Amino acid sequence: MSDLYSAYSRLAANPVPSAFEAEGHALLRALLPAGAEISADNLGQLLIRRRGEGRRLLFVAHADASGIMASHIDKDGFVRFGLLGRLSPAALCDREVRFLSGLRGIIRAEKEAPTLSSELYIDIGARSRADAARRVKPGDPALLCDAPRRLGNRLTANYIDPALPGALLCALAEEMPGDADVTLCFSAAAEVEHGAVRAAAGAVSPELAILLDCSPAGDVPGADGAALGKGPVLRLMDKGCICSPVALDALRNAAEKAGISLQEELCPDRTSDAGQIQLSAAGIPTAILALPVRGLGSALQSADLRDARAALQVLRAMI
Amino acid sequence: MKELLRTLCALPGISGYEDAVRDFIRAELAPFADEMHTDAAGNLVVFKRGKNRPQNRVLFAAHMDEVGFLITHIREDGLLKFGTVGGFDPRVLIGRRILIGEKAVPGVISLKAIHLFEKEERENVPKLSSLSVDIGATSRAEAEAVVSPGDWAVFDTEYTEYGDGRVLAKALDDRAGCLALMELCKGELPYDTWFGFTVGEELGLGAAFLADTLCPDRAIICEGTTAADLPGTPDHRKVCRQGEGAVLVYMDNRTVYHPAMFRALCAAAEGIGAPHQVKEYISGGTDAGAIHISARGVRCGGIAVAVRSIHSSASTASLADIRAMCDIARACTESEEIYNV
Secondary structure, eight states: OOOHHHHHHHHHHSOEETTOGGGGHHHHHHHSOTTOEEEEOTTSOEEEEEOOSSOEEEEEEEOEEOEEEEEEEOTTSOEEEEEESSOOHHHHTTOEEEETTSOEEEEEESSSSOOSGGGEEEEOOOSSHHHHHHHOOTTOEEEEOOOOEEETTEEEETTHHHHHHHHHHHHHHHOOOSSOEEEEEEESOTTTTOOTHHHHHHHHOOSEEEEEEEEEBOSSTTOOSBOTTSOOEEEEEESSOBOOHHHHHHHHHHHHHHTOOOEEEEETTOOOTHHHHHTSTTOOOEEEEEEEEBTTTSSOEEEEHHHHHHHHHHHHHHO | OHHHHHHHHHSOOBTTOOHHHHHHHHHHHTTTOSEEEEOTTOOEEEEEOOSBOOSSOEEEEEEOOBOEEEEEEEOTTSOEEEEEESOOOGGGTTTOEEEETTTTEEEEEEOOOGGGSOHHHHHSOOOGGGOEEEOSOSSHHHHHTTOOTTOEEEEOOOOEEETTTEEEESOHHHHHHHHHHHHHHHSOOSBOEEEEEESOGGGTOSHHHHHHHHOOSEEEEEEEEEOOOSTTSOGGGOOOOTTSOEEEESBOSSOBOOHHHHHHHHHHHHHHTOOEEEOOSOOOOOTHHHHTTSTTOOEEEEEEEEEBTTTSTTEEEEHHHHHHHHHHHHHHTTOHHHHHO
């Protein structure tokens, strides 16, 4: 059982890396209503089904957070790595990361203004190669590990994306009015853009799909785009998807019914899983409902809880 | 193993034109397979019954296609223009011998002689479009007598064993993987197993159709992977090292391999004491990219052979590494973790 904020704060404090989403299943199950019909697929994607007589809908939020994957332990015990997601070398530089084992390290650059992951390394404070090799191996993932914070309605965390959209699904699961046949999906590997969501979307084959995502906020110097605290965003298109008018209208109608005003945007620089969902199975009309987030792509993000509360009302009105 | 590898590497089969490879594998495996068919995309799908029926449908995959060329245009002067099929560094093509089409017409990939270059041109990597193929024809008519636009071509490389158990050949990527699958198929297996010899991997195709139809639960991809282990490369960018065993892969540019499958492969390798290493740089891609997101999702693992100069006329590998890949693949056929969990 959970409300929106408590689900968000648990998820923000316990992120999981791409391909390791199963590590987060116990927490998700604890946040979802007892007795919910939950299944997991081969790729660690969690599906929650609420059967109904009405149209079949799919709501998707990805479970994975961007981080790094250890690839090599060097002769002095420094850990080399590759990117596991969308955080750039610049965003990762000088940040602390934590491996699944709890081991922490600091990412450093071997030169100024790094542009490649091969120009970075992790300092885990090892005495030697052997010492490091006892504690970490190539193939081990790590994520940023700063504590999330809240000040009134302002949330800051490493991973607003995916914790806040994920919390929306958890809160939606608590109370689903209407008679639509609803599946909620915590999808995998969205941050690495490998298309894992296709397997889940294909299995559900809904009439319509709504992807929950985060959008880069424009209400800061030097940026254009949606503003924090002005409501959820209807994304008409992004780099991978031209959203289906049918699905967009369904969202607009739901927003009107709920009395919520939507911001609208084109997001040509961001790729989401919406395109992958739209091209799954025999084709699934898809639209994106997004939350404005400042600092998307950086190590520290911020958002307004009221936008998420408003988005929840829109989703409830849709089913 | 060596004779089979020699034969496999010699067969011509660029992406989209894998017929010769497929025909050979089909004929070789016919006495050992319980079911065999070629799907609409050209993938060869083989089913072999084992002693027991497993919980999971398990697929081993390797691709039949190699990187190569397509003749696109015959010039008035008898030189041919061509396109590449698969990824190439243009620098590795200059001066290489190729064989064109079924008739194996010999040609040489040519660039104009160095003394004819401007200084700037000399300092830059030549563009593919400035290369031509010389088959010794002096006119279009002469050339048209033996080749046509649309003809495929492969490197003309003689399989050679050299050095400390090394082999030099074309198409080690991925005839070595095909060999691993064929060995498994010819032996007795504990569990029912599927084998997919895929088409078009160098272009990212083929495997998706096979997996969407077969709907496996687990897949193990046997591949060739880049070894950049030559002097001057920093250790963390060498990717993997030739001669240090089969390469077990946890991630590349298209797939994060399922952690449980990666652990199962490591356990299988350790269990039989087969020399193995892990891929130490995130690069490249395999059929797992298409397979893992197909159907209802497939948990994939990857075993690879370290190949130096991978997409070139003279790729090399260690025979012991190929042996290790075959042995680890065999150990996987006995894995409860892969077949029944």
